[in-house]
Amino acid sequence: MALDKNFDASAAEPRIYDAWDAANAFAAGANARPGAPAFSVMIPPPNVTGALHMGHAFNNTLQDILVRWHRMRGHDTLWQPGTDHAGIATQMVVERELAKTNRRRTDMTRDEFTALVWEQKRRSRGNIKEQLKRLGASCDWSREAFTMSGAPGAPEGEEGNFHDAVIRAFVDLYDKGLIYRGKRLVNWDPHFETAISDLEVENIDRPGHMWHFKYPLAGGETYTYVERDEDGAVLFEEQRDYISIATTRPETMLGDGAVAVHPSDERYAPIVGKLCEIPVGPKEQRRLIPIITDPYPDPDFGSGAVKITGAHDFNDYGVATRNGIPLYVLMDTRGRMRADGLDYPEAAARAGRIARGEEDAPSDATEINLVPEEYRGLDRFEARARVVADITAEGLAVMVPATDPRLGAQAAAPAAPEEGGETRLDQLVPLVEEKTITQPFGDRSKVVIEPMLTDQWFVDAARIVGPAIDAVRQGEVRILPERDAKTYFHWLENIEPWCISRQLWWGHRVPVWYGLDLHSESFRDDEGDDALDEVELISLLTKDRLVHSGQRRQCAARFEGVIEGFRDDIAALPHPLNAARIVEVEDRAAAIHTFAASLAEYNVTQDAGRLVYPVWQDPDVLDTWFSSGLWPVGTLGWPEQTPELERYFPTSVLVTGFDIIFFWVARMMMMQYAMVGQRPFDTVYVHALVRDEKGRKMSKSLGNVIDPLSLCDEYGADAVRFTLASMAAMGRDLKLSKDRVAGYRNFGTKLWNAFRFAEMNGVGASGPARPTPRETANAWILGELGRIREEVDTALAEFRFNDAANGLYAFVWGRVCDWYVEVAKPLFASEDAAVVAETRETMAFVLDNCLILLHPFMPFITEELWGQQPRDGMLVHADWPDFGADLVDPAAEAEMGWVIDLIEQIRSVRGEMNVPAGLKVELVTTELDTDGRAAWERNAELIRRLARVERLTEAEAAPKGSVTIPVRGGSFALPLAEIIDVAAERARLDKTVGKLDKDLRGLTGRLGNDRFLASAPDDVIEETRALVAEKEAQRDRLRSAQERLAELG
């Protein structure tokens, strides 16, 4: 049955994928030769609720190419799929669902909520998986992993042990002292009320304002403020009783701990060490803060003086910690000005004593709430507006003429001269600069991120980063392209503590339990009688005491694991408390309640056996990257020692986007070395971004997102894959246009029709033996095939996907379809059955190998064509060839080169001379060497057909009015006197001779240069000489043609 004219991608793709699935074609180890090396790739896990975008399509296409290639080569191949639980993103999806029915997460228990998330996970995990299948991704789906599998509460079907890996890693690091709890500044998302990672923060430039305020010096002190130019000449000088501060965030002034200036800044030297007043809040409680020096302020930026709010800005935090400046938290978890704690006068008084050094700053930055009563409870942006208004009303804003250009669009136009000149000094306005401000936004919540001082868990990354750096430095792990290793080093060498806790419900819960700290003065057994009497009990029962007690903690994989630790911990307490039973409760409040009740009961019953010591688990969950950092070992079953771990770890290649090189790659490196002491992968291939055709980043807001699946609908998955591969030059962004995809869809059609042609000519499946043809064309194409196989393998081995794809394109279209199929036509028409048989055999071999070589790039259409003939197995498991340039037959190659050159020259002349396409012309030869004659003899039919030549005749000299065609070893002429356009032919010859002359001038000039002959390599000199001889011969023939043309007039 004849093939259709086109490949029907939409119908064939699902059918073919199902067939692969049914045959378990992608199972780990499928098609592996005995004793074959392992090749394993871990998919970068997409978000479980995510959808496939162009970046995924690119990333997974490259992985699939590598995986299919290795599988066909008989390697023991595993492509491990799976998804990431994506804490904040997934929780958000579920919360959004709840919001539709006016419900909130906090309306239910944590377990109820996470059950809903699991449901959501089940519903949406299929999406991305099906989408990957549409692309043709040959993952071993039977091994699909999930970063939350096996977590408490996981439903049936989610019994994997990834949770064990995550918890094991935490406990290990904790036990080694590499994880600690501390208060540090973190990116805080006021919408989701959790810490988030730097990666989840987008810094976006927005039009904003910079306000300039006066901080009055304490006690009305004054100084001379002098501005000088570069030469030290005085530009401006005045007496001031204030220091001028510029800020984009006036609401944080309430928490200022100091004003900093650069140590070299002479303008402020007279007042360094003095105190100034924060110009906001009730007058009677204005706080005084010191003026300090620090390298951070840039003397040329703003006024050169920077207010320091250590608890709400990352730079200020650094200044504050360097200089011992107290930190005051101003906002609550929702980004509103705090309304808790001490009333303002008391808080301000304490802060004052701290600033004067009369009191130490509390270790807890939330203890003192410095928000004045009138701002308490306001949203931070509302508070900003109020602060600005209040300061301005009080006259403490820096004032400038209304025409000051810094005011931007708000600036008044300079008045015309007749109205009083350029400036109107009498009209002063507050200096509010209009300028672009880079602001941090939560990538999910889209709200402004607030740097916040909170208690979080941290990995002391600096202490585990060593092996990760050394491995790349010493070449144990290779990062490609090499330049990305620089980013990697830069990040790792300047690594910050890694905040791993998140205030979410969806995720791996921190495996730490807390108990009340009873080891304090008030809980002493006063009499030392080893028993609690009534007085002691009452002291314990005082709830206030319990509420303010500290806490003790223990870390273990499960609650049962911490019991021993807490027992040891309370062993020092008075009897019978020291023997209290350890029980688990929900949270601290429950613990206080339970403990108090237990004591009360003991007091009545004196039954020590009923005393309990309640402990509760940390409510926080771990950063999703903490779990995905364990992806390579975790998906292979670690911490269990599985056969897969043994077989496929360390993995072979990680293919990932450059944007997460440090977030993910670096973390996997650190964690794999920390946990199993081995590299996670041999090679990291870092690819760039897929942009739109204009080079813009694809984004929903720009509306330029190209959906890879609709592209697949339109052009077929193979075309999309081939496009991505052909554009995957290492380290370069790719600009995707539909035209390009259409072009590769056409390529598929071209291939398809080559098979149609073959089928029509009785070509079947290739046999087991490699053909050994006698015909020049057949011998030639085998050599070309051998070359391309080597080229593809070399390119893929070096991750040059584009070279492999483009090489195949050029071979299949430019060699096989353009030439081999054409030259095969006269061979198939031969009356010699042996020639026909040989050609069938060769074509079968060549086309089948085209399918094999193309399969990693275009799996569907190739599998479909493969299946058109009876085969032993599917193409996905066909053997990758190992022949190479050994297939090249130099004689055949030289002859085909000669034939192709002749045909192209004749066609070119015909085209330029406007010879009607259908007209068959005569060809005359005037001189031809033996090789030339032989080549003509063997290929006459072919040349006649492809060049539309009637017949060849010999002549002493080229006929008048003919066009000369020089070839290697001779010369042909096309007698076109009837139709020739003398002028056109003269122009053609002039042009060609001119070009030859120019080339020859360069080449002979080079050969005439002694230093060239002395310095250049021999082969280059030889090559140059040969080229000169060749070009001179051609030029001479064309010159005589010019002369003949001249005779013609």
Next chain:
RNA sequence: GGGCGGUUAGCUCAGCGGUAGAGCACUACGUUGACAUCGUAGGGGUCACUGGUUCGAUCCCAGUACCGCCCA
């Protein structure tokens, strides 16, 4: 401000010491039995600029300009 990259045909990009390449687009011609999602032919480039190294530079080095990206 620091770091990294880019600048080659109308567009998108390869190449990278030894005669400037591809795909797409463009122009002309063409249904010759695989393919019009095609065929044949053609036009089109001081390889950003300025210096340097070299027998020789689009390629190496230095600087300049412009454009990106990352980090502050």
